[in-house]
Amino acid sequence: MLSGGLALLLLLAAPAEAGELPAARADELAHLVVNDCGSCHGLTLAGGLGPDIRPAALAGRSPEALAEVILDGRPGTAMPPWRPLLSEAEAAWIVGYLLEGPP
Amino acid sequence: MIRLLALLALVALPAAAAEVRATGGLGVVVERATGSLLVVDRTTHAALGRVTGLGDLSHASVVFSPDERFAYVFGRDGGLTKVDLTTQAIAGRVIQAGNAIGGAISDDGRLVAVSNYEPGGVRVFDADTLAPVADIPTGSKTLGLVDVPGRRFVFSLWEAGETWIADFSGGDSPAITRITGIGANPYDGMVTGDGRTYIAGLFGEDGLTAIDLWAEPPAPRRILAGYGKDDPALPVYKMPHLEGWAMAGERIALPAVGRHEILWIDSRSLEETGRTATLGQPVFAVARPDGRQVWVNFAPPDNGRIQVVDSVSGEVVRELAPGPGVLHMEFAPRGNEVWVSVRDAGRIDVYDTATFEKLAEIPADDPSGIFFTARAHRTGL
Numbered sequence: 007m008l009s010g011g012l013a014l015l016l017l018l019a020a021p022a023e024a025g026e027l028p029a030a031r032a033d034e035l036a037h038l039v040v041n042d043c044g045s046c047h048g049l050t051l052a053g054g055l056g057p058d059i060r061p062a063a064l065a066g067r068s069p070e071a072l073a074e075v076i077l078d079g080r081p082g083t084a085m086p087p088w089r090p091l092l093s094e095a096e097a098a099w100i101v102g103y104l105l106e107g108p109p
Numbered sequence: 110m111i112r113l114l115a116l117l118a119l120v121a122l123p124a125a126a127a128e129v130r131a132t133g134g135l136g137v138v139v140e141r142a143t144g145s146l147l148v149v150d151r152t153t154h155a156a157l158g159r160v161t162g163l164g165d166l167s168h169a170s171v172v173f174s175p176d177e178r179f180a181y182v183f184g185r186d187g188g189l190t191k192v193d194l195t196t197q198a199i200a201g202r203v204i205q206a207g208n209a210i211g212g213a214i215s216d217d218g219r220l221v222a223v224s225n226y227e228p229g230g231v232r233v234f235d236a237d238t239l240a241p242v243a244d245i246p247t248g249s250k251t252l253g254l255v256d257v258p259g260r261r262f263v264f265s266l267w268e269a270g271e272t273w274i275a276d277f278s279g280g281d282s283p284a285i286t287r288i289t290g291i292g293a294n295p296y297d298g299m300v301t302g303d304g305r306t307y308i309a310g311l312f313g314e315d316g317l318t319a320i321d322l323w324a325e326p327p328a329p330r331r332i333l334a335g336y337g338k339d340d341p342a343l344p345v346y347k348m349p350h351l352e353g354w355a356m357a358g359e360r361i362a363l364p365a366v367g368r369h370e371i372l373w374i375d376s377r378s379l380e381e382t383g384r385t386a387t388l389g390q391p392v393f394a395v396a397r398p399d400g401r402q403v404w405v406n407f408a409p410p411d412n413g414r415i416q417v418v419d420s421v422s423g424e425v426v427r428e429l430a431p432g433p434g435v436l437h438m439e440f441a442p443r444g445n446e447v448w449v450s451v452r453d454a455g456r457i458d459v460y461d462t463a464t465f466e467k468l469a470e471i472p473a474d475d476p477s478g479i480f481f482t483a484r485a486h487r488t489g490l
Binding site for chain 1: 141142163166167168181186208210226227250267294296312344345346347348409410452453471
């Protein structure tokens with residue numbers, strides 16, 4: 007419970023932390039979203055083997071749940087867990103990036 | 110007077126001759142971010158020009174007309190573009206669907222087929238005019254589309270777990286053969302160079318399905334069933350591809366899903382004959398045209414490296430590190446050279462496949478797929 011609560015707090019706090027990622031890492035993550043998320047979700051994120059993940063398609067979804075999907079994947083689907091490659095703060099940054107839409 | 114005309118014609122010839130460029134040594138490189146195609150000459154390691162305005166080219170693929178003059182480019186956004194390599198200009202373009210995943214050209218060169226995620230199904234066009242010829246709805250994301258002899262196309266259905274054969278030998282209304290129960294979530298398909306064996310990779314199951322297209326009726330046969338049953342699956346950060354070029358001698362090399370391995374099967378019995386441990390999740394396992402080597406690239410985070418596997422011993426004989434974003438490899442038709450796209454470096458690297466020496470670097474904008482015109486004469490590519 008304690009760790010779950012902490013994790014939730016961390017996730018809730020994440021949008022504020024998103025801006026605290028070093029700029030170079032943020033650039034790398036933006037690159038990762040386009041190229042690596044894009045290999046299933048499409049370069050424009052409009053969908054492919056994976057679903058549309060543009061802002062309109064994600065509207066109403068909680069950032070915490072989205073971060074969880076990124077970190078732990080969706081069992082039974084082609085969405086892999088990114089936890090081995092991304093920190094929770096980085097996943098939260100990606101959620102913010104997806105919800106706002108790439109610049 | 111006639112002699113004077115002949116003389117004039119001769120004098121005019123050299124200028125005209127200088128403009129002739131045969132297409133047999135040409136190829137195209139897909140530039141994803143800019144939606145353009147780089148036209149290249151593999152014999153001189155040179156970029157000749159760029160064709161722009163092709164839309165979203167993520168995961169784009171290309172087939173060629175039988176005369177190697179036209180490239181048909183299948184874009185992710187559903188765009189089908191016909192590019193004239195002799196003029197380096199767009200000769201035709203249609204937006205045929207919302208979201209597409211590859212295409213094929215019929216053995217007679219008359220029909221171009223595109224498989225679609227959204228809406229699902231296959232659409233078929235006249236290769237000359239790009240006018241619609243047939244629409245084959247499937248109710249599923251449709252992929253693994255290949256051409257096979259007899260004016261036929263074969264493709265698989267992600268949600269339904271089926272493989273369909275569309276036979277256009279009788280005209281523009283295809284006869285459809287549905288092969289059901291091929292397994293859960295086929296993610297790609299390939300056909301052997303003789304057009305006989307279609308293999309669908311399965312994402313939803315440990316195994317693949319082979320279909321003997323010479324059998325009457327063709328039936329699915331599970332191969333490599335349970336190949337990963339001893340270990341939990343590893344995460345797959347990019348789906349592997351199957352390609353007809355995976356035939357290496359009497360064996361077919363297949364990338365495992367969720368395992369860092371190449372799986373070898375006998376091309377006739379389809380039984381497993383061995384495995385090669387690799388440094389990451391394989392994406393492409395492409396055999397050099399003579400079949401002696403298989404070059405393998407990888408999903409993130411290992412997409413900066415290549416391993417070369419000897420197809421006789423199954424041993425890794427070389428590892429190369431071209432840099433992050435190695436997306437595709439294309440061999441010269443005789444196999445002496447291989448071109449490698451290195452996306453993040455904005456570069457194509459050309460290697461000698463005997464010495465592994467890098468022969469050339471060609472700048473390209475976010476390069477992904479590389480396609481040489483010799484594909485025009487290969488079934489299933």
